[in-house]
Amino acid sequence: DTAVSQTPKYLVTQMGNDKSIKCEQNLGHDTMYWYKQDSKKFLKIMFSYNNKELIINETVPNRFSPKSPDKAHLNLHINSLELGDSAVYFCASSRRPETYEQYFGPGTRLTVT
Amino acid sequence: DQQVKQNSPSLSVQEGRISILNCDYTNSMFDYFLWYKKYPAEGPTFLISISSIKDKNEDGRFTVFLNKSAKHLSLHIVPSQPGDSAVYFCAASPLNFGNEKLTFGTGTRLTIIP
Numbered sequence: 001d002t003a004v005s006q007t008p009k010y011l012v013t014q015m016g017n018d019k020s021i022k023c024e025q026n027l028g029h030d031t032m033y034w035y036k037q038d039s040k041k042f043l044k045i046m047f048s049y050n051n052k053e054l055i056i057n058e059t060v061p062n063r064f065s066p067k068s069p070d071k072a073h074l075n076l077h078i079n080s081l082e083l084g085d086s087a088v089y090f091c092a093s094s095r096r097p098e099t100y101e102q103y104f105g106p107g108t109r110l111t112v113t
Numbered sequence: 114d115q116q117v118k119q120n121s122p123s124l125s126v127q128e129g130r131i132s133i134l135n136c137d138y139t140n141s142m143f144d145y146f147l148w149y150k151k152y153p154a155e156g157p158t159f160l161i162s163i164s165s166i167k168d169k170n171e172d173g174r175f176t177v178f179l180n181k182s183a184k185h186l187s188l189h190i191v192p193s194q195p196g197d198s199a200v201y202f203c204a205a206s207p208l209n210f211g212n213e214k215l216t217f218g219t220g221t222r223l224t225i226i227p
Contacts, residue, residue, distance in 0.1 A: 004156070033214070043157070043202065043217040056214050090156050100145045100206055102215060104156030 003027050004105035006091050012111045013081055020077045021108045023091030031055075032074035033092040033102060034066060043090070049074055050096060081112045116140045117205050119218035127226050132190040134221050136203030139184065143205035147215065148177060148188045151200045160201075161188070164208075193225045 004025045013019050025032065033056075034046040048056035049068040063079045074091060088109050092102040118137045126132045134148075144165040149157035163170040163177045163186070170177050176189045190197055200222050204215040 035215075040219070041200075042219055043215075045214040045216075048214060058214075092156075100208075101147065101159045101162060103159060104149075106154070106156045 004091060004093055004103055006089075006105040006108050008108060009106060010109050010111075012113065014113055015081055015083060017081050018077070018079045019081060019110070020075055021089055021091075021110070023074045023076070023105055025072055025091075025093040025103070025105075027093055027095070027103060029093035029095045029103075030071050031094045031096045032068065032071075033094075034074065034076050035090040035092060035104075037088040037090060037107070039087070047074075047076075078110075081110075083112050086110055086112045114139075115219070116143075117203055117216050117218040119201075119203055119221045121221050122219070123222040123224070125224045125226055126193045128195060129192045132188075132193045132197065132223055132225070134188040134190075134201050134203075134223065136186045136188075136218055137184060138186075138203075138205050140205070140216070141184070142207045143216070144208040145206045146177070146179060146186050147204045147206070148175075149202045149204060149217075150197075151202060151220070157202055190223075193223075195225050195227055198223060198225045 007022045031050045033048045037043045047066045052068045065077045068074045088107045090107045091105040094102040147162040148160040151157045161175045179186045200220045202220045203218040
């Protein structure tokens, strides 16, 4: 019974394509996040949703659009993929305001060729 | 501008000895600190956390120390076990609701030598 799951685990695509990554959590948390781990292994926040409402939006290109259909799901859609988008994308969730601990999914390795 | 720094990219420790991982931060708005452990091809796993009102928190073999005046925290693992070999990330967050994004350090790769 996976707590935070992501699909797909690997994604290889060409420049210019549009792709989506899905995330689901079964922890009953109300806040979900997307993080990007770049080639230097640096993990950086991209977005945060609380009860389906966007609360954190870092300086991410408009080509990235998160969507939260309900509290248990947060998807990431990327338009017009570029080589620099190649990274590992992690979804996470937490139960605010009771705790600050965030629980991460296994990651999606995106490779743009 | 890296607000959370882990200056040691790697650390090797003999099994059974103490592992000490260090982390420094620059943003005085950070009030909550966490350590995560990461195995290859997996997501970070939460280990232990500490709020700025404390200077120490223990959970089994793991202890986190916080020196707020020095803006420094450390993770002690004792005794170290082979399964502890992983990359350890320090993370920090402000406490104000709505801005609790985690800012991560670049990680320290810990290798436990049997």
